[in-house]
Amino acid sequence: MAGAGASSADAQPANPPGAKPEDTEVYSPVPPVVTPGKSDADAPSDAIVLFGGKDLSHWVNTKDKAPAGWKVEHGEMVVAKAAGNIETKETFGSYQLHLEWKVPTNVTGKGQARGNSGVFLASTGSGDGGYELQIMDSYKNDTYVNGQAASVYKQSIPLANSMRPPGQWQSYDIVWTAPKFNADGSLKSPAKITAFQNGVLVQNDYVLTGETRYIGKPFYKAHGNSPIKLQAHGDPSPPISFKNIWVRKLAD
Numbered sequence: 001m002a003g004a005g006a007s008s009a010d011a012q013p014a015n016p017p018g019a020k021p022e023d024t025e026v027y028s029p030v031p032p033v034v035t036p037g038k039s040d041a042d043a044p045s046d047a048i049v050l051f052g053g054k055d056l057s058h059w060v061n062t063k064d065k066a067p068a069g070w071k072v073e074h075g076e077m078v079v080a081k082a083a084g085n086i087e088t089k090e091t092f093g094s095y096q097l098h099l100e101w102k103v104p105t106n107v108t109g110k111g112q113a114r115g116n117s118g119v120f121l122a123s124t125g126s127g128d129g130g131y132e133l134q135i136m137d138s139y140k141n142d143t144y145v146n147g148q149a150a151s152v153y154k155q156s157i158p159l160a161n162s163m164r165p166p167g168q169w170q171s172y173d174i175v176w177t178a179p180k181f182n183a184d185g186s187l188k189s190p191a192k193i194t195a196f197q198n199g200v201l202v203q204n205d206y207v208l209t210g211e212t213r214y215i216g217k218p219f220y221k222a223h224g225n226s227p228i229k230l231q232a233h234g235d236p237s238p239p240i241s242f243k244n245i246w247v248r249k250l251a252d
Contacts, residue, residue: 032046034046041098041100041171041244042244043098043244043246044248046248047246047247047248048090048246048247048248048249049245049246050088050228050245050246050247051077051242051243051244051245052244053072053075053076053243053244054072054075055072056068056070056072056077056086058088058089058090059086059087059088059089059230060086060087060088060089061083061084061085061086062084062085062086062087062123062126062127062227062229063084063085063126068083068086069082069083069084069086070083070086070232073241075243076102076241076242076243077241077242077243077245078239078240078241079117079230079232079239079240079241079242080232080239081232081233081234081239082232083232084232085120085123085127085128085229085230085231085232086229086230086232087120087123087227087228087229087230088227088228088229089227090227091224091225091226091227092122092178092225092226092227092228092247092249093178093225093249093250093252094176094177094178094249094250094251094252095175095176095247095248095249095250096173096174096175096176096247096248096250097119097121097172097173097174097176097228097245097246097247097248098171098172098173098174098244098245098246098247099119099171099172099242099244099245099246100169100170100171100172100242100243100244100245101117101135101169101170101172101240101241101242101243102166102167102168102169102170102240102241102242102243103115103136103137103139103166103167103170103240104166104167104238104239104240104241105166105167106238107137107166107237107238108236108237108238109235109236109237110141110142111141111142111143112136112143112147112235113235113236113237114136114137114141114235114237115135115136115137115166115237115240116135116136116231116233116235116237117135117136117230117231117232117233117240118132118133118134118135118136118153118230118231118233119132119133119135119172119174119228119229119230119231120132120228120229120230120231121133121174121176121191121193121228122176122178122179122191122223122226122227122228123226123227123228123229124211124221124223124226128212128214128231129211130211130212130226130229131152131191131193131208131211131212132152132153132212132231133150133151133152133153133172133174133193133195133203134147134148134149134150134151134152134153135149135172135231135240136148136149137149137163137166138150138161138163139163139164139165139166145157145158148161149161149163149170149197150162150172150195150197150202150203152193152203152206152208152212153212153214154212154213154214154218155206155208155209155212155218156203156206156208158197158202158203159201159202159203159204160197160200160201160202162197162198162199162200162202163197163198164198169243170197170198171196171197171198171199172195172196172197173195173196174193174194174195174196175193175194175195175250176191176192176193177191177192177193177250178191178225178226178252179191179208179220180252181220181222181223185221185222186222187220190207190208190209190220191207191208192205192206192207192208193205193206193208194206228247230242
């Protein structure tokens, strides 16, 4: 038995005779070269630009898959609440996502009825089915904390409230690990999310317990690759805007 003064280093195994530094050097596979954007918010060379300020060609209405009914004004994507939710034409598994959003300066209401929207990291239905990271005005606006901005809706309270005031752009940088399912539909591995709001860590490798739900407990139902969805919330406050949305597919 080691003496009372033994350190943890004393318990480490010694290198075998003749060990060399080269024994633990790995040369393949070589990571792909990705050219970063000019700023941290700009799309890198391997990204899919989902909205670059010109058109909604990557988006459709969630309900009927018709061309997206939101507006493009001054390089911004503006929510058209009457048109309903929109989602990407392309489906995704795991990915890195960047998007920027702005609550207007003339926002009205309070609580959940103030600048409400959401990004559904995997859309699984025509309504609000899927996994939502909340978007709303949480600058000096109280609501239930598992429903404020940067929460995994009704599941995970954000680690910080890093909201800027209305009228200023907010950014989300998200790493989404899609759930996996067995052939019989049972859950093989759950979804996970890491997210930063305005450069501040707000979700740290959180393991979701299922799809986010307005009423009731979350649960999983089997699905494959899914669109990314943006919500047209029905509250009466003026609509929010989005810009600079890009995604990088990640190997599962």
